[in-house]
Amino acid sequence: xxxxxxxxxxxxxxxxxxxxxxxxxxxxxxxxxxxxxxxxxxxxxxxxxxxxxxxxxxxxxxxxxxxxxxxxxxxxxxxxxxxxxxxxxxxxxxxxxxxxxxxxxxxxxxxxxxxxxxxxxxxxxxxxxxxxxxxxxxxxxxxxxxxxxxxxxxxxxxxxxxxxxxxxxxxxxxxxxxxxxxxxxxxxxxxxxxxxxxxxxxxxxxxxxxxxxxxxxxxxxxxxxxxxxxxxxxxxxxxxxxxxxxxxxxxxxxxxxxxxxxxxxxxxxxxxxxxxxxxxxxxxxxxxxxxxxxxxxxxxxxxxxxxxxxxxxxxxxxxxxxxxxxxxxxxxxxxxxxxxxxxxxxxxxxxxxxxxxxxxxxxxxxxxxxxxxxxxxxxxxxxxxxxxxxxxxxxxxxxxxxxxxxxxx
Amino acid sequence: xxxxxxxxxxxxxxxxxxxxxxxxxxxxxxxxxxxxxxxxxxxxxxxxxxxxxxxxxxxxxxxxxxxxxxxxxxxxxxxxxxxxxxxxxxxxxxxxxxxxxxxxxxxxxxxxxxxxxxxxxxxxxxxxxxxxxxxxxxxxxxxxxxxxxxxxxxxxxxxxxxxxxxxxxxxxxxxxxxxxxxxxxxxxxxxxxxxxxxxxxxxxxxxxxxxxxxxxxxxxxxxxxxxxxxxxxxxxxxxxxxxxxxxxxxx
Ligand code: SF4
Numbered sequence: 053x054x055x056x057x058x059x060x061x062x063x064x065x066x067x068x069x070x071x072x073x074x075x076x077x078x079x080x081x082x083x084x085x086x087x088x089x090x091x092x093x094x095x096x097x098x099x100x101x102x103x104x105x106x107x108x109x110x111x112x113x114x115x116x117x118x119x120x121x122x123x124x125x126x127x128x129x130x131x132x133x134x135x136x137x138x139x140x141x142x143x144x145x146x147x148x149x150x151x152x153x154x155x156x157x158x159x160x161x162x163x164x165x166x167x168x169x170x171x172x173x174x175x176x177x178x179x180x181x182x183x184x185x186x187x188x189x190x191x192x193x194x195x196x197x198x199x200x201x202x203x204x205x206x207x208x209x210x211x212x213x214x215x216x217x218x219x220x221x222x223x224x225x226x227x228x229x230x231x232x233x234x235x236x237x238x239x240x241x242x243x244x245x246x247x248x249x250x251x252x253x254x255x256x257x258x259x260x261x262x263x264x265x266x267x268x269x270x271x272x273x274x275x276x277x278x279x280x281x282x283x284x285x286x287x288x289x290x291x292x293x294x295x296x297x298x299x300x301x302x303x304x305x306x307x308x309x310x311x312x313x314x315x316x317x318x319x320x321x322x323x324x325x326x327x328x329x330x331x332x333x334x335x336x337x338x339x340x341x342x343x344x345x346x347x348x349x350x351x352x353x354x355x356x357x358x359x360x361x362x363x364x365x366x367x368x369x370x371x372x373x374x375x376x377x378x379x380x381x382x383x384x385x386x387x388x389x390x391x392x393x394x395x396x397x398x399x400x401x402x403x404x405x406x407x408x409x410x411x412x413x414x415x416x417x418x419x420x421x422x423x424x425x426x427x428x429x430x431x432x433x434x435x436x437x438x439x440x441x442x443x444x445x446x447x448x449x450x451x452x453x454x455x456x457x458x459x460x461x
Numbered sequence: 462x463x464x465x466x467x468x469x470x471x472x473x474x475x476x477x478x479x480x481x482x483x484x485x486x487x488x489x490x491x492x493x494x495x496x497x498x499x500x501x502x503x504x505x506x507x508x509x510x511x512x513x514x515x516x517x518x519x520x521x522x523x524x525x526x527x528x529x530x531x532x533x534x535x536x537x538x539x540x541x542x543x544x545x546x547x548x549x550x551x552x553x554x555x556x557x558x559x560x561x562x563x564x565x566x567x568x569x570x571x572x573x574x575x576x577x578x579x580x581x582x583x584x585x586x587x588x589x590x591x592x593x594x595x596x597x598x599x600x601x602x603x604x605x606x607x608x609x610x611x612x613x614x615x616x617x618x619x620x621x622x623x624x625x626x627x628x629x630x631x632x633x634x635x636x637x638x639x640x641x642x643x644x645x646x647x648x649x650x651x652x653x654x655x656x657x658x659x660x661x662x663x664x665x666x667x668x669x670x671x672x673x674x675x676x677x678x679x680x681x682x683x684x685x686x687x688x689x690x691x692x693x694x695x696x697x698x699x700x701x702x703x704x705x706x707x708x709x710x711x712x
Contacts, residue, residue: 426575426576429578443523444561444562444579447523447536447537447538447579448577448579450536451536451537451538451539451574451577452577454536454539454574455539455573455574455577458539458573458574459573
């Protein structure tokens with residue numbers, strides 16, 4: 053029988069996330085703070101340092117997916133003229149907005165918090181620009197974009213300083229909106245907190261290098277909430293100290309995320325949000341732990357440097373996996389395969405997120421040639437469950453694990 | 462005592478009866494329908510008429526976990542690979558064209574699966590594509606096959622989607638294209654989808670229900686890969702492999 057060992061830190065996670073939503077609610081109701089909407093790898097440190105509460109629509113998209121309600125909303129956005137082939141975070145989020153529904157109602161917010169400004173970075177994808185523009189028009193508020201080049205091979209000085217400069221140029225605009233004068237020391241402080249949070253998050257993920265792993269991808273995908281939405285605050289730092297302590301304790305006491313761990317998998321691509329727990333059970337039942345993933349393991353911005361906050365933000369947000377060339381991605385993956393003792397890779401080709409589907413330009417074949425690690429591709433989507441054929445995928449996954457087990461014999 | 466292997470496919474349930482020296486001595490095929498238990502029971506009952514059957518039954522395929530009878534379930538791909546290696550005993554590639562999926566399997570020198578791939582989630586390139594088109598055009602499988610034998614040239618069917626492919630074909634008929642040439646185009650479209658699964662660089666074994674009922678498929682493949690072969694009763698290979706996998710484990 054599939055056994056999943058629950059992490060005790062979940063209650064702290066819940067409280068950390070609840071408190072975050074309460075801060076957004078207070079800011080909305082009292083007007084005590086301005087609200088900035090930001091993309092997941094946008095300049096959160098700068099926004100927090102300038103006194104904004106920061107809201108992340110992508111986190112909202114993931115909440116809709118995990119609550120298994122995205123499918124109710126995607127058709128509403130499609131009827132509004134958005135293609136079902138574009139980002140299903142976008143379509144489910146816009147659809148839910150048009151339906152005037154949100155899981156945040158559980159946290160006491162009447163609707164998503166009204167933005168005073170929207171800031172995006174195209175480092176992850178171009179869809180966020182269209183997504184944010186929809187809301188900028190709707191709420192008639194200013195919108196700013198950082199445009200990052202895509203598929204960066206060599207990270208040159210020109211690219212880094214170009215992005216750093218764009219971040220710096222946001223300052224006077226944000227001052228006008230927040231009414232708060234930019235304070236370099238405060239920015240250094242949020243940059244330090246972001247750096248420290250990222251280091252802790254990396255250490256959390258690295259505990260899965262242990263055999264057996266104390267945490268798996270299905271946990272990490274949930275526990276990464278704070279590093280996404282509270283990067284640059286002490287709340288994220290505090291939370292990851294708790295989680296790390298629990299995981300170190302697990303290692304000491306030989307407690308595994310999957311007690312029968314025989315096979316260690318790397319997951320590339322987005323989570324299937326609407327199938328997170330059933331996937332966790334499936335793998336566990338196959339004596340398999342998904343020990344690392346692009347989705348979680350690429351979320352580490354430890355190049356952030358409080359002494360050089362603008363430049364290091366340019367560096368950290370261009371160095372990010374998703375914005376790199378396949379050649380650079382392959383190097384990162386090769387190292388992860390080694391560090392985490394990976395037996396096999398599963399690529400989730402997510403129908404509506406090309407940028408997070410790394411199987412599309414021949415990378416799986418090249419990586420298999422260089423590492424001799426077998427791979428499997430499955431077709432699905434992050435939020436649109438209609439793109440996922442469960443029965444067929446389960447058969448493919450079971451067969452893949454059989455294949456890996458027979459290789460080990 | 463005899464062992465039974467059952468492959469519970471989405472369209473058909475295939476059963477083999479295997480003797481103690483691992484030879485197949487009987488085959489039976491029934492429609493799967495909505496009840497996996499009913500279809501597998503029909504197979505077991507049929508074999509039990511003349512033979513004493515050993516339990517457990519060795520199963521694979523979509524419905525394999527849901528049986529009431531004592532059974533051991535296997536992955537269909539591992540089972541298929543086992544049977545093919547048992548028969549041919551060499552490093553090879555397998556293309557299996559079944560009811561709702563087409564699979565590619567690479568088997569290494571020692572009979573292990575090195576790699577496998579399944580078609581993307583739609584029915585393009587699978588048996589259902591062919592069946593649906595034949596049904597809509599009101600042509601039987603045998604007629605379909607003989608149409609293709611008479612073709613003088615092939616026509617390209619563009620649509621991946623079965624429903625749109627039918628509209629495309631109706632348009633072709635209206636424009637005066639002949640059925641034999643169109644049908645050859647349909648077969649070629651299935652092959653194109655199969656060859657998308659991998660570049661085959663060794664010997665090819667073709668299995669699944671389609672080569673059994675549409676032997677033209679093998680001839681077409683041989684134009685591209687001359688050494689391609691298809692075992693007799695190729696749609697029963699996974700059922701057979703389920704028995705072999707377990708016999709091997711016990712030994
Ligand atoms: S990276 Fe993918 S999931 Fe994220 S916003 Fe862009 S398209 Fe959507």
